[in-house]
Amino acid sequence: MSMQTWYLLVPLAPLFGAIIAGLFGKFIGRTLSHVVTIAGVAISFIASVVIFQDVQAGHTFNGSVYTWMTSGNVRFEVGFLIDPLTTMMMLVVTFVSLMVHIYTIGYMQDDPGYQRFFSYISLFTFSMLMLVMSNNFLQLFFGWEAVGLVSYLLIGFWYTRESAIYANLKAFLVNRVGDFGFILGIGLVLAYFGSLDYATVFARAPELADQSITLWKGHDWSLMTVICILLFIGAMGKSAQFPLHVWLPDSMEGPTPISALIHAATMVTAGIFMVTRMSPLFELSNTALSFVMVIGAITALFMGFLGIIQNDIKRVVAYSTLSQLGYMTVALGASAYSVAVFHLMTHAFFKALLFLAAGSVIIGMHHNQDIRYMGGLKKYMPITWVTSMIGSLALIGTPFLSGFYSKDSIIEAVKFSHLPGSGFAYFAVTAGVFVTAFYSFRMYFLVFHGKERFHNAHHHHHDVVEHEENHHAGPPHESPWVVTIPLLALAVPSLVIGYMTIGPMLFGDYFGNAIYVSDRHPGMQELAHHFHSAFAMALHSVMTLPFWLAAAGVGMAWFFYLKRQDIPAMIQKKFSLIYAILERKYGFDDFNDWFFAGGARLLGGGLWRGGDQTVIDGWLVNGSARLVAWGSRVIRHVQSGYIYHYAFAMIIGVFVLVTWFVKTTG
Numbered sequence: 001m002s003m004q005t006w007y008l009l010v011p012l013a014p015l016f017g018a019i020i021a022g023l024f025g026k027f028i029g030r031t032l033s034h035v036v037t038i039a040g041v042a043i044s045f046i047a048s049v050v051i052f053q054d055v056q057a058g059h060t061f062n063g064s065v066y067t068w069m070t071s072g073n074v075r076f077e078v079g080f081l082i083d084p085l086t087t088m089m090m091l092v093v094t095f096v097s098l099m100v101h102i103y104t105i106g107y108m109q110d111d112p113g114y115q116r117f118f119s120y121i122s123l124f125t126f127s128m129l130m131l132v133m134s135n136n137f138l139q140l141f142f143g144w145e146a147v148g149l150v151s152y153l154l155i156g157f158w159y160t161r162e163s164a165i166y167a168n169l170k171a172f173l174v175n176r177v178g179d180f181g182f183i184l185g186i187g188l189v190l191a192y193f194g195s196l197d198y199a200t201v202f203a204r205a206p207e208l209a210d211q212s213i214t215l216w217k218g219h220d221w222s223l224m225t226v227i228c229i230l231l232f233i234g235a236m237g238k239s240a241q242f243p244l245h246v247w248l249p250d251s252m253e254g255p256t257p258i259s260a261l262i263h264a265a266t267m268v269t270a271g272i273f274m275v276t277r278m279s280p281l282f283e284l285s286n287t288a289l290s291f292v293m294v295i296g297a298i299t300a301l302f303m304g305f306l307g308i309i310q311n312d313i314k315r316v317v318a319y320s321t322l323s324q325l326g327y328m329t330v331a332l333g334a335s336a337y338s339v340a341v342f343h344l345m346t347h348a349f350f351k352a353l354l355f356l357a358a359g360s361v362i363i364g365m366h367h368n369q370d371i372r373y374m375g376g377l378k379k380y381m382p383i384t385w386v387t388s389m390i391g392s393l394a395l396i397g398t399p400f401l402s403g404f405y406s407k408d409s410i411i412e413a414v415k416f417s418h419l420p421g422s423g424f425a426y427f428a429v430t431a432g433v434f435v436t437a438f439y440s441f442r443m444y445f446l447v448f449h450g451k452e453r454f455h456n457a458h459h460h461h462h463d464v465v466e467h468e469e470n471h472h473a474g475p476p477h478e479s480p481w482v483v484t485i486p487l488l489a490l491a492v493p494s495l496v497i498g499y500m501t502i503g504p505m506l507f508g509d510y511f512g513n514a515i516y517v518s519d520r521h522p523g524m525q526e527l528a529h530h531f532h533s534a535f536a537m538a539l540h541s542v543m544t545l546p547f548w549l550a551a552a553g554v555g556m557a558w559f560f561y562l563k564r565q566d567i568p569a570m571i572q573k574k575f576s577l578i579y580a581i582l583e584r585k586y587g588f589d590d591f592n593d594w595f596f597a598g599g600a601r602l603l604g605g606g607l608w609r610g611g612d613q614t615v616i617d618g619w620l621v622n623g624s625a626r627l628v629a630w631g632s633r634v635i636r637h638v639q640s641g642y643i644y645h646y647a648f649a650m651i652i653g654v655f656v657l658v659t660w661f662v663k664t665t666g
Helices: 003-056 085-105 114-133 137-155 162-191 196-208 224-238 247-253 258-264 267-277 286-308 313-333 339-365 380-398 403-414 422-448 481-507 523-530 534-542 547-561 566-575 576-582 585-636 644-666
Strands: 061-071 074-082 211-216 219-222
Touching: 003 061, 003 074, 003 085, 003 114, 061 380, 061 422, 074 137, 074 576, 085 114, 085 224, 085 247, 085 258, 085 339, 114 137, 114 258, 114 267, 114 523, 137 162, 137 224, 137 258, 137 267, 137 481, 137 534, 137 566, 162 196, 162 224, 162 247, 196 224, 211 224, 219 224, 219 286, 219 547, 224 267, 224 286, 224 585, 247 313, 247 403, 258 267, 258 313, 258 422, 258 547, 267 313, 267 339, 286 576, 313 339, 339 380, 339 403, 339 523, 380 403, 380 422, 380 481, 380 547, 403 481, 403 523, 403 534, 422 547, 481 523, 481 534, 534 547, 547 566, 566 576
Parallel strands: none
Antiparallel strands: 061 074, 211 219
């Protein structure tokens, strides 16, 4: 079988599974639906492994599969770019997706939309693979919009629940804001480069590095800066960066498996992948890189603060995702693209693990999600407890675990950056270490340790509609094997993948030409001088500030939530204003509801009153009726009923006609 066939197999196998389960799910039943979709993703994963080995042997590919449309000299094509960056993303997407598919069998077993759910997650996998394998902006945009569409369907999967419908509409609209910037950026690329093919655009980029563009009269901007910022606005929507972050916490309304698949490992990292792929463009604009870095720093620190006060187990993990995406974005701004995608990879494993472990806890707790009504689950759910601990330790950057290598590398890369904004970014990512450790272990201790609090649970939120009658269905229990096996499978890379891959991915030649870094940004070179080995890096970290900040965060969480549980309530009382600000999520939702939603309602009301009622109903419909009525009243006086009036009218009419006839013929 030729390599091109393997390339096609990767996206098409999940698509085939999605079509079968989606269109024929009712006929083939639940078991066959999950078998065909899991087989599709498994084939995709195996093909990705084969392609990865081929690329490691030095065989890359950049070519068109077919031409969709030709307009003038521009060809709109579907094509694949297979290089080390692509294969790394393919392996992550297909492996995490496969684990989520298996996990879904246990999690969604009683759901009436079982076949529909499997169809959606397979369709999502197809969309994401088309995005990462693209070799041109057209296909990138297709994949970009397709993952947005499927995430809309998945967040609102339980469409009878109002909160789910609100959440998926919010996600859809916020992403459209980012996508508007994204398509403007692609439009500028087409206008100035005359091509949508990556290779052509990247080759011509240095020629246009000094080109300026007039956005409004008297103000010239660098073309590269404008293109890069517009493309990054697209990434801000997809990767939930401030201020377009508001959709991601609400997206937890969807079932837990999609929280793991979309909002931890794949869709939200599409923006990080896209900026990395566009490194030849971003390297030509320091302004754009500074903008990226500052936005990422704000997201990394301030979204972490929000995780501290959350009580819904999935929302704690959601704010953790926001914060970690901020870390990746900061690395992009520091020109440390390889570090950003390295953290993308390690984060995909341990964050999918944390989400799936949270789902396992929700199953064990009979679909209660409030961590205030848990505690002591360690003895009831040992596998979930161990895997959650591994995920949490990886997240906070414990030496030797995968998250440590990528997170510490980001902090070091920012320290070596000399761009404007790097000082603030360094402070944000360093302070974020303490915040991450505190909220992660706050959740961990409240859920698995301490006294049992689930006997008087209020069950304020239920993750599965069908289980609402199971409020008091006995003590917590360990989840079935289809749930625990994916947890164990994800725990392994969460432990070792960072140690195994940091050398070649960050300081070796793994990425080759897939990532371009200008000589003007020597941060990665300086980072390489300080790196000796993965083992030495972990040993040295014990003497660094991030290690002690993480340890302090864990220690404080242990003291506050296991030893002195009165302290958090006391702090909340004393700093009630700060708590209120955090609880209102800095007022972003309130502002959006007041300004955008309220503004839209005001505009709609104005158009209804001014346009519909006044112009259409008042002038056109009722006005024409009044005009006819007035005309009728005038003409009515002519219809008198007297013969001499009609005779007089006839004589006048004949006189006018004769006069007109004589004039025209004479």
